[in-house]
Amino acid sequence: xxxxxxxxxxxxxxxxxxxxxxxxxxxxxxxxxxxxxxxxxxxxxxxxxxxxxxxxxxxxxxxxxxxxxxxxxxxxxxxxxxxxxxxxxxxxxxxxxxxxxxxxxxxxxxxxxxxxxxxxxxxxxxxxxxxxxxxxxxxxxxxxxxxxxxxxxxxxxxxxxxxxxxxxxxxxxxxxxxxxxxxxxxxxxxxxxxxxxxxxxxxxxxxxxxxxxxxxxxxxxxxxxxxxxxxxxxxxxxxxxxxxxxxxxxxxxxxxxxxxxxxxxxxxxxxxxxxxxxxxxxxxxxxxxxxxxxxxxxxxxxxxxxxxxxxxxxxxxxxxxxxxxxxxxxxxxxxxxxxxxxxxxxxxxxxxxxxxxxxxxxxxxxxxxxxxxxxxxxxxxxxxxxxxxxxxxxxxxxxxx
Amino acid sequence: xxxxxxxxxxxxxxxxxxxxxxxxxxxxxxxxxxxxxxxxxxxxxxxxxxxxxxxxxxxxxxxxxxxxxxxxxxxxxxxxxxxxxxxxxxxxxxxxxxxxxxxxxxxxxxxxxxxxxxxxxxxxxxxxxxxxxxxxxxxx
Numbered sequence: 001x002x003x004x005x006x007x008x009x010x011x012x013x014x015x016x017x018x019x020x021x022x023x024x025x026x027x028x029x030x031x032x033x034x035x036x037x038x039x040x041x042x043x044x045x046x047x048x049x050x051x052x053x054x055x056x057x058x059x060x061x062x063x064x065x066x067x068x069x070x071x072x073x074x075x076x077x078x079x080x081x082x083x084x085x086x087x088x089x090x091x092x093x094x095x096x097x098x099x100x101x102x103x104x105x106x107x108x109x110x111x112x113x114x115x116x117x118x119x120x121x122x123x124x125x126x127x128x129x130x131x132x133x134x135x136x137x138x139x140x141x142x143x144x145x146x147x148x149x150x151x152x153x154x155x156x157x158x159x160x161x162x163x164x165x166x167x168x169x170x171x172x173x174x175x176x177x178x179x180x181x182x183x184x185x186x187x188x189x190x191x192x193x194x195x196x197x198x199x200x201x202x203x204x205x206x207x208x209x210x211x212x213x214x215x216x217x218x219x220x221x222x223x224x225x226x227x228x229x230x231x232x233x234x235x236x237x238x239x240x241x242x243x244x245x246x247x248x249x250x251x252x253x254x255x256x257x258x259x260x261x262x263x264x265x266x267x268x269x270x271x272x273x274x275x276x277x278x279x280x281x282x283x284x285x286x287x288x289x290x291x292x293x294x295x296x297x298x299x300x301x302x303x304x305x306x307x308x309x310x311x312x313x314x315x316x317x318x319x320x321x322x323x324x325x326x327x328x329x330x331x332x333x334x335x336x337x338x339x340x341x342x343x344x345x346x347x348x349x350x351x352x353x354x355x356x357x358x359x360x361x362x363x364x365x366x367x368x369x370x371x372x373x374x375x376x377x378x379x380x381x382x383x384x385x386x387x388x389x390x391x392x393x394x395x396x397x398x399x400x401x
Numbered sequence: 402x403x404x405x406x407x408x409x410x411x412x413x414x415x416x417x418x419x420x421x422x423x424x425x426x427x428x429x430x431x432x433x434x435x436x437x438x439x440x441x442x443x444x445x446x447x448x449x450x451x452x453x454x455x456x457x458x459x460x461x462x463x464x465x466x467x468x469x470x471x472x473x474x475x476x477x478x479x480x481x482x483x484x485x486x487x488x489x490x491x492x493x494x495x496x497x498x499x500x501x502x503x504x505x506x507x508x509x510x511x512x513x514x515x516x517x518x519x520x521x522x523x524x525x526x527x528x529x530x531x532x533x534x535x536x537x538x539x540x541x
Contacts, residue, residue: 334465334466334467335441335442335466336441336443336465336466336468336469336525336528337409337466337467337468339524340405340408340522340524340525341405343522343524344403344404344405351441352440352441352442353439353440353441353442355440357439360442366442366464366465367441367442395405399409399414400414400418401467
């Protein structure tokens with residue numbers, strides 16, 4: 001059995017927890033926890049305001065976090081906006097850009113693979129502006145292809161709202177090619193990268209997407225911090241959604257002006273501890289190496305798929321997941337019944353619709369179980385999962401499901 | 402018996418496989434209440450006919466896990482024919498039981514008592530409660 005070099009760094013994993021829910025949120029390595037603790041214990045001061053050491057230091061670390069994120073995704077500093085998470089980032093684009101640029105007759109092109117945080121803000125935009133939402137037809141295995149995209153886009157398309165990696169299927173969409181084609185039609189592309197950055201190299205200059213959103217907590221960082229990448233000319237013309245402290249340049253009795261991006265989008269006291277923790281998460285991923293993580297998790301995923309081949313009484317919806325998400329159901333067993341069995345064995349999966357109802361409709365199912373293989377998973381985890389799966393199948397069969 | 406065996410009692414499985422009073426009616430006299438839980442996919446509609454202060458009839462249509470489907474079925478059998486005030490008391494007692502709060506043990510929950518196993522599974526309390534909450538709302 002291959003030794004896992006990373007598991008020891010994750011204190012949340014004790015002998016009991018077998019964590020397959022990384023697509024919901026990842027565990028956090030000790031280095032991230034220590035950074036967050038360092039801020040809280042030693043600094044605990046606001047940024048961009050205080051003239052004393054603790055505030056200066058906090059400001060420095062907060063901006064270093066932005067630098068490390070910018071480097072991680074190959075973006076310029078003023079293009080990296082800190083938000084609460086992917087949901088906030090995507091809502092910001094829809095409300096600040098979408099509401100001000102779309103009009104009746106325009107089309108928003110998206111897919112049934114989208115997470116609700118990607119599609120709902122644009123449904124709102126469509127509702128408010130009279131634009132129409134159109135869906136790129138998926139392949140039978142639930143993939144977005146360039147061919148289907150090409151057949152769906154037209155001169156009316158003004159925004160393409162699309163995931164880089166599906167949170168249910170784990171498929172990687174051909175974003176770079178989609179962006180290039182969308183730009184030929186004059187449409188902007190908003191990418192939900194929440195499930196991508198922790199698995200694959202994401203390069204803003206190479207992808208050329210107009211907006212790209214992701215969360216800290218799915219890439220080993222703390223909750224409460226996310227990123228909106230936006231091309232600087234777009235961020236420059238966008239209005240902030242929140243007005244308040246620190247975003248204003250000058251304040252007069254009847255009006256005010258605001259600072260440049262990203263500061264104009266970061267009103268009020270930001271989640272400073274989480275941003276500083278995110279920096280440690282980026283550093284952890286860089287040190288571990290996304291390629292090494294990919295190689296290890298792919299082997300473990302193949303091991304799992306090999307074992308699943310012999311198990312008849314399940315429906316597996318994504319046999320070739322690009323990012324090692326496995327979504328399935330026990331035949332005739334509702335997902336919430338099945339998951340209780342796994343939970344009793346301290347196996348953490350997700351049951352339900354995973355905030356992606358449309359793909360469940362597409363698959364013709366009400367809900368599903370979802371597992372994710374990530375860097376801290378081990379062959380022992382997979383063996384226990386397989387044994388438990390077999391036991392669960394027998395258990396529910398005997399009950400009469 | 403393991404916690405899981407306490408949850409999946411025979412009565413629950415029996416109601417899951419043969420839900421009682423299933424199927425909705427098109428009758429304006431029935432008060433209808435639909436509750437969906439988008440995080441898990443449960444979709445439950447309860448229809449209630451009250452006449453002269455008595456719960457005359459209850460219909461249910463439930464999609465979801467065994468616990469939510471069975472609890473909707475058990476509910477209908479338990480409350481049909483009961484005065485509204487008594488039905489409310491039964492529902493409150495049941496909801497207190499499944500949420501692991503103190504509850505009036507003198508109230509006879511009949512078959513619904515088997516759902517006491519749910520309290521060991523905080524994540525499933527919602528499953529066992531949806532139909533009952535929908536019914537309670539219909540009486541308000």
